[in-house]
Amino acid sequence: xxxxxxxxxxxxxxxxxxxxxxxxxxxxxxxxxxxxxxxxxxxxxxxxxxxxxxxxxxxxxxxxxxxxxxxxxxxxxxxxxxxxxxxxxxxxxxxxxxxxxxxxxxxxxxxxxxxxxxxxxxxxxxxxxxxxxxxxxxxxxxxxxxxxxxxxxxxxxxxxxxxxxxxxxxxxxxxxxxxxxxxxxxxxxxxxxxxxxxxxxxxxxxxxxxxxxxxxxxxxxxxxxxxxxxxxxxxxxxxxxxxxxxxxxxxxxxxxxxxxxxxxxxxxxxxxxxxxxxxxxxxxxxxxxxxxxxxxxxxxxxxxxxxxxxxxxxxxxxxxxxxxxxxxxxxxxxxxxxxxxxxxxxxxxxxxxxxxxxxxxxxxxxxxxxxxxxxxxxxxxxxxxxxxxxxxxxxxxxxxxx
Amino acid sequence: xxxxxxxxxxxxxxxxxxxxxxxxxxxxxxxxxxxxxxxxxxxxxxxxxxxxxxxxxxxxxxxxxxxxxxxxxxxxxxxxxxxxxxxxxxxxxxxxxxxxxxxxxxxxxxxxxxxxxxxxxxxxxxxxxxxxxxxxxxxxxxxxxxxxxxxxxxxxxxxxxxxxxxxxxxxxxxxxxxxxxxxxxxxxxxxxxxxxxxxxxxxxxxxxxxxxxxxxxxxxxxxxxxxxxxxxxxxxxxxxxxxxxxxxxxxxxxxxxxxxxxxxxxxxxxxxxxxxxxxxxxxxxxxxxxxxxxxxxxxxxxxxxxxxxxxxxxxxxxxxxxxxxxxxxxxxxxxxxxxxxxxxxxxxxxxxxxxxxxxxxxxxxxxxxxxxxxxxxxxxxxxxxxxxxxxxxxxxx
Numbered sequence: 158x159x160x161x162x163x164x165x166x167x168x169x170x171x172x173x174x175x176x177x178x179x180x181x182x183x184x185x186x187x188x189x190x191x192x193x194x195x196x197x198x199x200x201x202x203x204x205x206x207x208x209x210x211x212x213x214x215x216x217x218x219x220x221x222x223x224x225x226x227x228x229x230x231x232x233x234x235x236x237x238x239x240x241x242x243x244x245x246x247x248x249x250x251x252x253x254x255x256x257x258x259x260x261x262x263x264x265x266x267x268x269x270x271x272x273x274x275x276x277x278x279x280x281x282x283x284x285x286x287x288x289x290x291x292x293x294x295x296x297x298x299x300x301x302x303x304x305x306x307x308x309x310x311x312x313x314x315x316x317x318x319x320x321x322x323x324x325x326x327x328x329x330x331x332x333x334x335x336x337x338x339x340x341x342x343x344x345x346x347x348x349x350x351x352x353x354x355x356x357x358x359x360x361x362x363x364x365x366x367x368x369x370x371x372x373x374x375x376x377x378x379x380x381x382x383x384x385x386x387x388x389x390x391x392x393x394x395x396x397x398x399x400x401x402x403x404x405x406x407x408x409x410x411x412x413x414x415x416x417x418x419x420x421x422x423x424x425x426x427x428x429x430x431x432x433x434x435x436x437x438x439x440x441x442x443x444x445x446x447x448x449x450x451x452x453x454x455x456x457x458x459x460x461x462x463x464x465x466x467x468x469x470x471x472x473x474x475x476x477x478x479x480x481x482x483x484x485x486x487x488x489x490x491x492x493x494x495x496x497x498x499x500x501x502x503x504x505x506x507x508x509x510x511x512x513x514x515x516x517x518x519x520x521x522x523x524x525x526x527x528x529x530x531x532x533x534x535x536x537x538x539x540x541x542x543x544x545x546x547x548x549x550x551x552x553x554x555x556x557x558x559x
Numbered sequence: 560x561x562x563x564x565x566x567x568x569x570x571x572x573x574x575x576x577x578x579x580x581x582x583x584x585x586x587x588x589x590x591x592x593x594x595x596x597x598x599x600x601x602x603x604x605x606x607x608x609x610x611x612x613x614x615x616x617x618x619x620x621x622x623x624x625x626x627x628x629x630x631x632x633x634x635x636x637x638x639x640x641x642x643x644x645x646x647x648x649x650x651x652x653x654x655x656x657x658x659x660x661x662x663x664x665x666x667x668x669x670x671x672x673x674x675x676x677x678x679x680x681x682x683x684x685x686x687x688x689x690x691x692x693x694x695x696x697x698x699x700x701x702x703x704x705x706x707x708x709x710x711x712x713x714x715x716x717x718x719x720x721x722x723x724x725x726x727x728x729x730x731x732x733x734x735x736x737x738x739x740x741x742x743x744x745x746x747x748x749x750x751x752x753x754x755x756x757x758x759x760x761x762x763x764x765x766x767x768x769x770x771x772x773x774x775x776x777x778x779x780x781x782x783x784x785x786x787x788x789x790x791x792x793x794x795x796x797x798x799x800x801x802x803x804x805x806x807x808x809x810x811x812x813x814x815x816x817x818x819x820x821x822x823x824x825x826x827x828x829x830x831x832x833x834x835x836x837x838x839x840x841x842x843x844x845x846x847x848x849x850x851x852x853x854x855x856x857x858x859x860x861x862x863x864x865x866x867x868x869x870x871x872x873x874x875x876x877x878x879x880x881x882x883x884x885x886x887x888x889x890x891x892x893x894x895x896x897x898x899x900x901x902x903x904x905x906x907x908x909x910x911x912x913x914x915x916x917x918x919x920x921x922x923x924x925x926x927x928x929x930x931x932x933x934x935x936x937x938x939x940x941x942x943x944x945x946x947x948x949x950x951x952x953x954x955x956x
Contacts, residue, residue, distance in 0.1 A: 158739070160731035173759065185731045204768075209758035245804035273804070273864075276910065278887025284804025285864035288784040292798035293882055295871030297788070299713040307705060309796050309868040311784045313777070314702075314716065314756040323723035323755070324584075328909040330730035331588045335563035335914060337737045343563075343913025350882075351890055351908040356719045358580060359608025360871035362903035367872035370607045373713040377704045384690060386699070386711050394709050396699070398688035462686035466709035469697030471777060472761025475754075480680050486754060496765030501754035505728040506677070508658075508744035510735045558768060 159186020160510040164333065166190070166239040168214065169221075169254065171198045173287075173315065174271045174349055175243030177210040177322035182239070182329065184213060184504065186513045190233065190528060191216045195549040197521045201557050206315070208559065210322075211518035212488070212500065217529070218522030218549035221252045226547045230254055232532040235262045238336075239329050243271040245284040256344040265342035267332040271325045272348040287349065290317040294353035295360060305375040320352030371430065374437075382429055382436040383408070386466070387444035395449040398462040405429070411459035412443050412452075476500070492517040494559060521557055522550040562589020563914040567733065569641040570595055570632075571616060572656075574603050576689075576718040577673050577749060578645040579612035581725030587907045587916045590641075592616035593932060595632065597623070598948030600925030610896045611904045615919035619933060620926035622948040623654050631946045634936055636661045636668065640742075641729055643671045647687065648678035658744040668742040669732040673725050675717075675749045687749060689715040696753040701760070703781040720752030786839055788868070789846035796868040797851060803864035814857050815845040875903050896921045 164187040168179035176191070176198070183189035191198075191214040200207040217233075220226040230252075234240060240259055242249065249255040249270070256268045270276075273285040288311055291297045296317070297309035324347040336342050361368050371380040379385020383399035399408045405426075409418040417423060417439065422432045429436055444452065449465040456463040469475045476499040481487050488502035495517075503512050525548050529539045542548045567590040571582045579594075586592040594601070594616045603609050619635075622628040633656070636642055642661060644651050651657040651672075658670040675687020682695060690711065693699045698716060699709035728745035736742055754761075760776075787799045799811060830838070846854070851867060858865040874882045881891045881903075892906040907916040926947055933943045944950040 158735070160735040163738075164734075177758075181727065185727075205762050206759040208762050208764075209760070274884045275888040278884050280859075280884040281887070282805065283859075283864045284802065285800050286784075286802065288787065288798050289800050289864055289866040292788075292796075292866040292868045294874055295869060296714055297796075297798065297868050298870045302713065303796070303868065303870075308790070309788055309798075310704060311781060311788065311798075312702060312712070312714065312716075313760065313781070313783070314698075315759050316714075316716065316720070316756050319720070319756055319758070320723070323720075323727065324909050327584050327723065327726045327730065328588075328911060330727065330734060331563040331585075331909070332911055332913070334567075334730055334733050334737075337734060338566075341913060343911060345909065345911045345913075347909055348888065350884055351888055354871070354874065354885060354890055354905050355580075355908045356714060357871035357874075358611045358905050359576075359606070360875060360905075361607065361611055361899075362872060362875055362877050363899050364901055365876065365903065367870070367877040368607050368899075373711060376706065377710045379690070379711040380713060384688075386694075386709060388708075396690050396694035396709075396711075398686060398691050400688060462688055462691060464685075464691040464694035466694040466699045467697045468700040468709075472697060472701065472757055473763050475697060475757075475761065476763045484677050484679055486677070486751065492764065494766070498765065499763040501758055501761065504747060504751045504755055505724050505731070506746040507728070507732065507735075508746075509739070509741060510732070510743065 158510050159513045160507055161185040161187040162510070164188065164238045165236055166241060167192060167233045167237040169240070169242035169244065170271070172200045172243065173206060173210055173318040174321040175241070177319055178271065178325040178329065179241050180210050180212060180214065181323070181326050181504070184512050184514055186510065189214045191519065192221070192230065192233065193218045193521055195220050195522070195546065197557055201521070201559055204559050208500065208518050213515035214519055215524035215528060216519035216522055217525045220547050221254070223545070223547050225542060225545065227253055229529070229532065229542070229548070231262055234259050234266070237263060237266055239267045239269065239333065241269045241325065241329065245273070246282050265336055265340060267329055267336055267342050268344045269325050269329050270346045271321050272346055274350050275348045276346050285349065287315045287317045290349045290353035293350060295357050296353060299373060302373040302375070304372060307375060316356060317349050317353040320356055321347050321349045324352055324355065382433045382440060387441060389447060389449040389452060390445055391448040393449045394466055395444065395452050396464045396466055397456070400462070404461055407459045408456075408461045411455050411461055412440070414439070414443060488514045490517040492559070493520060518559065520551050520555065520559070522548065525550040561914060562916055563911055564588045564590040567591065567641065568639045569593070569643065570635055570639045571643050573643050573645040573673070574601050575645060576608065576612060576715060577721035577725060577752065578643050580719070580722035581673070582643055583612060583615060584726045584909065585729065586615035586919055588909065588911065589914070589916070593635065593928070594618045594923065595635075596620050596925045598952065604925065610899055610902060610922045613922040614894060614904070616923065617928040617932065618923035618925055619929050620947045622946065623656065625945065627942065627945045629655055631933060631936065631938065632656060633661070633664065635932070637665050639665070639668060640733065641669045641671065643725065643729070645673045647674050648672075648683050662742060662744070666741050667736060669729055669736065669745060670742065671725055671729050671745045673721055673747050673749070677746065677748045677750060680750065689718045689749065692717040692749045692753060696750060698753055698757070701757070701777060703777055703779050707779060716756055717749035717752045720755040721747055721749050724751060724755065786835065789843060791846055791849050791851035791854060793851055795851050797846070797855060798866050798868055799858070800864040803862055805862035807863055808861040811858065811863055812842070814861060815842065815849060815854070817841060817845055892918055894918060894921050897924050897927070
């Protein structure tokens with residue numbers, strides 16, 4: 158049995174912040190049905206991000222704006238434990254699949270909307286993409302870093318979408334637990350803005366004034382003389398994390414500057430923070446005398462935490478890493494158009510109810526007939542819906558690349 | 560207190576971000592959390608974020624290396640629904656508080672572990688500081704910066720990803736327990752956190768087309784969204800967006816005085832790289848002549864999403880008014896921290912409308928609730944002094 162076996166989630170989302178959460182819930186064993194416009198999810202044109210948030214789902218392509226399409230949607234909603242989407246303000250209401258519409262057919266449903274900004278407020282009417290929220294919550298500011306005179310830097314991992322989606326996963330599962338223990342469903346929401354803010358949760362004010370946090374240097378090496386990248390003689394880098402007092406002493410010894418450990422300018426972590434530039438000007442030339450691997454072997458012996466950064470070549474080496482394969486961190490499947498594919502695998506391991514990655518990202522409407530059959534539509538009705546362009550399933554003229 | 564997770568009892572042995580923040584998300588939906596700290600307290604107490612990561616819970620100090628401390632912890636675990644720990648694989652077993660030991664006594668217990676690397680990984684016994692995982696996983700190499708080579712990520716991405724996986728696993732196991740009656744061991748890691756944030760850019764496919772690989776690929780200098788960051792007159796920056804979900808009134812280029820050029824950013828994104836490279840410098844000049852506040856106001860009035868680039872401290876109101884939408888989302892909170900005093904922190908980011916979450920209180924002092932929690936188990940003050948290590952501290956003093 159899987160942890161969420163028997164849980165049905167209807168996913169009306171598109172792009173990233175909507176679909177990502179349902180995929181994670183699907184990995185935990187839920188039955189996830191992606192309801193896709195017959196014109197395709199807007200993200201299909203950007204293949205990698207699309208693939209990154211759609212695996213394991215079954216897909217019905219449905220025109221929600223038609224009366225018969227709406228009837229199909231209601232049949233889906235009746236069978237849902239969780240309904241999930243990232244529609245912008247007013248859209249779900251117009252399509253008559255808002256929480257109130259769901260309640261009429263399914264009284265104890267968990268209903269989640271992942272917004273860009275939020276449910277109500279001055280900017281709630283706007284949709285928007287991840288970069289806006291990296292800007293609004295200090296992520297680009299810190300990554301520049303702007304306080305050192307650099308331009309802001311966008312982080313290409315698109316994490317605020319994922320953060321929004323993961324907040325929705327935690328929220329949906331908390332609501333589902335509450336529903337299982339009390340019988341009561343409810344509506345919930347999360348947002349890209351709040352997701353971004355949670356990533357920067359260590360920012361705080363005391364008496365309305367910012368509390369100083371360690372910040373990145375102009376060269377983007379690190380946030381402390383003992384917690385940063387140093388360039389090595391081979392032109393590469395080594396990351397050190399000499400966090401504890403014992404690490405500091407061991408580092409001075411291993412790098413051939415034992416006197417530094419007794420230097421009062423650097424005697425404590427606080428002193429090393431105060432005299433960061435001075436210390437870095439001593440350590441930088443020292444690190445530049447040997448290769449990263451030489452340092453790393455020496456540091457391992459000396460008990461100084463360090464790591465030579467790996468270039469994984471767009472992540473592909475991670476997907477062919479023997480440890481990752483053996484530990485289930487890589488998933489493999491065949492896609493009808495893309496052939497054999499690999500993605501990251503299990504994100505959470507369960508000792509008794511293992512996760513279940515059901516298969517590759519679906520094609521537009523790949524499971525339309527199967528799902529309509531499950532909703533008790535007859536073969537004749539299904540053909541009729543297709544004839545009226547209410548539903549779609551792939552044919553020889555399939556226009557999308559994935 | 561009334562939340563979705565009312566009645567769920569959590570023992571939090573974690574240090575750092577991933578465990579503590581993961582637990583926070585549960586605590587503020589109603590779970591009753593006790594943070595178990597070593598004598599002297601969680602070693603991360605001096606970090607700026609500690610006051611936020613560890614709020615909404617009580618604290619007890621227990622010396623797990625003493626038999627009396629171990630026994631007290633086991634008694635707490637007998638009555639718990641969830642235990643969370645973030646030590647290296649094997650550490651809790653050596654302390655006698657591993658999954659097997661606790662689950663044998665309390666079969667309904669959900670036991671969540673989040674080390675840096677999964678048990679069995681070649682680096683599992685290595686130190687697991689966030690930046691080391693950034694380095695070993697390739698995340699630092701994947702981020703383009705202002706120079707070539709790996710870039711240190713000031714945002715600790717492995718940790719701030721795993722912090723979502725911890726409560727996700729716990730909640731899935733709690734839901735499953737409603738059917739099976741049994742708890743289980745739920746494991747994730749900072750390395751699995753890395754995977755969470757690379758899902759949009761790391762795929763390997765057999766028949767990859769050029770489109771598949773090029774869009775969103777790493778570039779130097781930084782590309783794609785970086786192109787929509789513009790400096791304005793004051794030297795501050797704004798980030799514009801190619802879509803807002805609304806129908807634009809005047810186009811963005813029109814608003815910055817570049818009439819006759821590509822009419823909107825969506826169209827701009829369809830231009831070839833060469834065309835964009837010719838056009839972007841003209842935009843940069845036009846933005847640099849504009850007042851940022853006026854520009855943001857005009858953009859929004861014309862249905863374009865745009866955000867000034869600010870620090871998170873400023874988003875909370877550190878130099879002017881806080882971000883208006885964060886305020887509307889109840890995400891700017893005042894918390895009386897016992898050490899720092901009056902603080903402004905993020906609020907509760909998951910908005911359950913039927914059972915609203917809430918901050919349950921400030922970060923506790925280490926051992927603040929020793930008497931209440933250990934006294935509640937029937938221990939005498941003398942026994943509590945042994946369990947918490949206070950007797951030794953007294954001798955040292």
